[in-house]
Amino acid sequence: MHGKSDKLVPFWMGEKLFNMANEPKYSFFYDSPIEPDMNNFSSKFCGCFFSSSSLLVGTVLTTSALLFSLAKIFSSRIIDGVRPTASPFLVPVVLPNNGAGAASPINTIIKEIEKACVNVGFFQITGHGINLKEIKKTCEVGNKFFNLPVKTKRKLAPKKWNKKNKNLYRGYFPNDVNGKEGLDIGDLKVTKKYSSNINNQYIEHLNLSLCFNKNSIDILNKYFDNIYRLSETLFKSVIKLNKKNPDISSAAFSRLKTLSTLRFNYYPNQTKPVEVSKQDGVALGCETHVDSGVFTVLYQDRKGGLQVQNRKNKKWYDVPFNQKALVVNTGGALEFLSKGKFKATNHRVLWNKSKRLSVPFFFEPSYDFKMNLSFLNENKSEKNGEIYEKFLKKSLKKFIEYQR
DSSP states (O other): OEETTOSSSOHHHHHHHHHHSOSSOOOOEESSSSOOOHHHHHHHHTTOOOOTTOOOOSSOOOOHHHHHHHHHHTOSSOBTTBOOOSSOOOOOEEOSBOSSSOBOOHHHHHHHHHHHHHHTSEEEEOOOSOOHHHHHHHHHHHHHHHTSOHHHHGGGOOTTTOTTOOOOSSEEEOTTTTSSEEEEEOOTTOOHHHHHHHTOTTSOOOOGGGTOOHHHHHHHHHHHHHHHHHHHHHHHHHHHHTTSOGGGHHHHOOTTTBOOEEEEEEEOOOSSOSEEOTTTOOEEEEEEEOOSSSEEEEEEOTTOOEEEEOTTTOOEEEOOOOTTOEEEEEOHHHHHHTTTSSOOOOEEEEOOSSOEEEEEEEEOOBTTOEEOTHHHHSSSOOSOSEEHHHHHHHHGGGOGGGOO
16 A cells, blocks of 8 residues: 655655565555545455555555454454464575666675575576577466476376386376476486486386477476586585585586475466465475575466565465575485585465466485585585485385375
8 A cells, every 4th residue: 555645755655666566466546645535445345365565655544444354354363374474584686787677796696595594494596598489488388388288298208107107206297196297307418218228217208299299398307407507506605605626516517416406396287275284374386395405496476475484483475476586495314414504495385266386396316426515514425324215215105196
């Protein structure tokens, strides 16, 4: 809400905040400094839900009618699974420049990443080098796939859902698993011959041509390359923070051995939530969890729904949509390798009746990388340790879609 004649806070500021806020949202801009009819306001807005990033700015209205209206709007009852968060909890935005177009020193950016990983476990990064048009094309490819007949989509399903297939780890999973549909894609550079020779259940060749044309496969391949490169840069930043040579990342990540996965999460018109949070009674479209890998790099659409748990007060807060940003969070593998310095943070997705798509990329080491605590923390890395394949297998047990 903002009065256009506000002399203290310029109206353009309120309008700009509204434009930046998450959907769904509603504005209440009035021309006159005289108080509006709050009874009419109440009847218009009650029963709707507000984006948690909506802000009250400008003229302060102190009538009892206003207080009554706001009490109704921000009631604790669940409305489509969404209700406002309790207080400001910022997921930091790591900027590659100082706002004036000049590049920030690399050490400053690395320090910002460190601070975000230690304090929150989540951050948003802009200037990541991936064109917005490319991201949108990738999302369009995903949406087209989920609009295909179920019979066609199941051609890419793991053996659990399609007995004719040999793939066990990646592929399509239907929405009867946990209320959402998904498609997991590995490195597209892995050929059928290479997959057969390496003989590892996680290094699979997925025949995407069964559901995608060449142009769509090229788009997916390009996005995988770019998001992998970005993730690798982030990991090298973490290595540098630990005063080690960033080149050691090659010991942990090999493109043809990586378990990194590009996923499309498609939330259809869900008639009921996957579960209701025992903590605060909120309806969820995706259960509370932490990710397994090193980093997860996510693109979420305008409908949002992603929430992060504050480690200190255990309350939940929205990650606001930022068209120019990708959302990054730390995973269990990085928490292990950093001796708990960078903690994997609980997150969840709110239930929403409308269709939506999210595209996370799980950046994970090579299947045979030995997970040892000296890798990031000591002058010399030990050669012993559990291989990442076994580490991942234990982590995936809590995810329904991976119980295959």
